Amino acid sequence: MAVSREHRAAGGHASPAAGGPAHPAAGLGGDYIRLSDMPVDYDPFSPDTQRRICRQAADQRGVKLVSEFVDLDLSARKDIYRPGYEDGIKALVNQEIEYLFVPTVDRFSRRGMGQVGLVLDELEKAGGRIIFVKEGLDSADPNSRLIIGVLAERARGESDQISWRVQQFHETTRRMGLWARVRPYGYVVEDYRLKPHPGEALVVRGIVDEFLDGAALRAIAGRLNDDGVPCPKAVIQAEAVAKGHRVKPLRTTKWSYIAVRGILTAPVTAALVSHNRQLVYDENGDPISCGEGILTLGERARVLAELERRRATVRNAKDVGRIGMHTGGGRPAKYLGTGFARCGHCHGAMNRTFVGAGDKQHGVYRCARKGRGQGCRGGSIMADALENEIVWRYTARLAACEPDDPLVDAIAERWLSQALPASEADRKRLSDALEVAKRRIKDLYDDRYERHMFERPEDLADWEERVTRARLQRDALQARLDALGPRETLDIGGLLETELSNEAWKQTPLERQRDLLRLGVKVVLVYNAKRGQRAISDRILVVFADEEVPEPVPDDDAPQDARPLIAALVAEERAGARAPLTGREAAATIGFIKERQAQKLLAEERTKRAQGNQP
Ligand SMILES: [Zn+2]
Secondary structure: OOOOHHHHHHOOOOOOOOOOOOOOOOOEEEEEEEOOOOOHHHOOOHHHHHHHHHHHHHHHOOOEEEEEEEEOOOOOOOOOOOHHHHHHHHHHHOOOOOEEEEOOHHHHOOOOHHHHHHHHHHHHHHOOEEEEOOOOEEOOOHHHHHHHHHHHHHOOOOHHHHHHHHHHHHHHHHHOOOOOOOOOOOEEEEOOEEEEOOOHHHHHHHHHHHHHOOOOHHHHHHHHHHOOOOOHHHHHHHHHHHOOOOOOOOOOOOOOHHHHHHHHHOHHHHOEOEEOOEEOEOOOOOEOEOEOOOOOHHHHHHHHHHHHHHOOEOOOOOOHHHOOOEOOOOOOOOOOOOOOEEEOOOOOEEEEEEEOOHHHOEEEEEEHHHHOOOOOOOOEEEHHHHHHHHHHHHHHHHHOOOOOOHHHHHHHHHHHHHHOHHHHHHHHHHHHHHHHHHHHHHHHHHHHHHOOOOOOHHHHHHHHHHHHHHHHHHHHHHHHHHHOOOOOOOOHHHHHHOOOOHHHHHHOOHHHHHHHHHHHEEEEEEOOOHHHOOOHHHHEEEEEOOOOOOOOOOOOOOOOOOHHHHHHHHHHHHOOOOOOOOHHHHHHHHOOOOHHHHHHHHHHHHHHHHHHHOO
């Protein structure tokens, strides 16, 4: 955060930071909390959220909060008297406090730039500062002042601030173990706490009991459907419709094994709070509960252990590396190009199959639609040639990336969405909990030394115990945070030198290769040989993550002539770009000539080239 020391010096305030001697109330601050016309559901906790935000910011700056200024239920836009706001400014101008923490600019004033500008001028004279926490702005910083003005102007139309406040609201409710969302299946919500639903909780219990007795997920789903029990989505949606909400129609009201598994794995089945599929823990490191669970924590642990036990283990596979591994959500892909390679003429998937027989077998990717006889002009392409070409072009494209290349942005975005959410969510939750723990220690010290709440010996013993416990919590959280290691960042140069280097690539397991490819490649389009007029390199189009996928090209008529293609292949061969092809390989690459014909054309072309090179 930019704290402009030069600016303070120029204004006659020598103090370099909070706590300096120039300001009579240096290092002291207040927070400004305001409630406005939020949707009713979001209202009750808004002050807590704002207070938490301000406290965190004050702690970070080592500022002690000594006063709080509150305005309730008054719109910042209307020019009506707001005692909290006036008092806060007055305290700054009278140098009773040095800092005023305001959660966000739109909480402060929605009357626009002019009014805020006047206030800031007055503050500068007094050496007071307003910190707008969400925007990270400090009124003492000249760069911030302009932004504050602009934001105040924008805050007149405050709609874009709502989502941030809603997000903060949900963060607060999670910490407090409150349920402020649509009710989950199996529960009713009373005073923001969950209670088992008299009927649905029995359905959930039945699922759990059957499962622990050994029933398969599909069998449980079948039984529920036979009993005519509607699936959770259908129940919740019917309630939304009854309330007059517009909802997307459901495809089915029947249970699937996925719905059954959802019930078994959902943390809420034991009334645990979760966020992004991760449990939320309190400052002691215990999972936060949001009511009375249908299952106990022990039962939930048994269910999860049984699910884990039932996950299939690979016992037999061609690839030895897969043995002993778990099957994932689906069948793992066997080939590099599967899922990437698409027919350029119909955009249909390309299957990898084998042509030839015995030892002479080789793989080709072929348009699946054409393979099914559905009349596509797409052809087939030799698998090795395609896979090598994809990797070669990908690494070449990455190597050519400038730091501001749009592909770098696209890759970084994919990287974050694929690789990081779990560890980032952990980091956020732990560091939040750590803030709370530090705050608690500080409060305890204030209670003892500032507020003199622990004077008697028995109170003092109590205080010692509380502080020790709080310190242990803090240290435990810090240790867990440290264990997460440094935050991951994406280093494309590093990738090229390590995993994407030629030597390493060959050693990289297929799944990892596909992960790396997925980062930067949208799709690989393969066009037919255009009856011999399209060179192999023109048949392949790698569409990178920052590029648009071109339209399919269904019509593609040209006389069939393999000679230009053969010439291109031989040229690459002579340039050392590829190993000499056999007739069979050349035929498979080109796609529409027979092996014998390819052999003949190859021989002709090679002879011609050899003669052409002689003096
Ligand atoms: Zn096709």
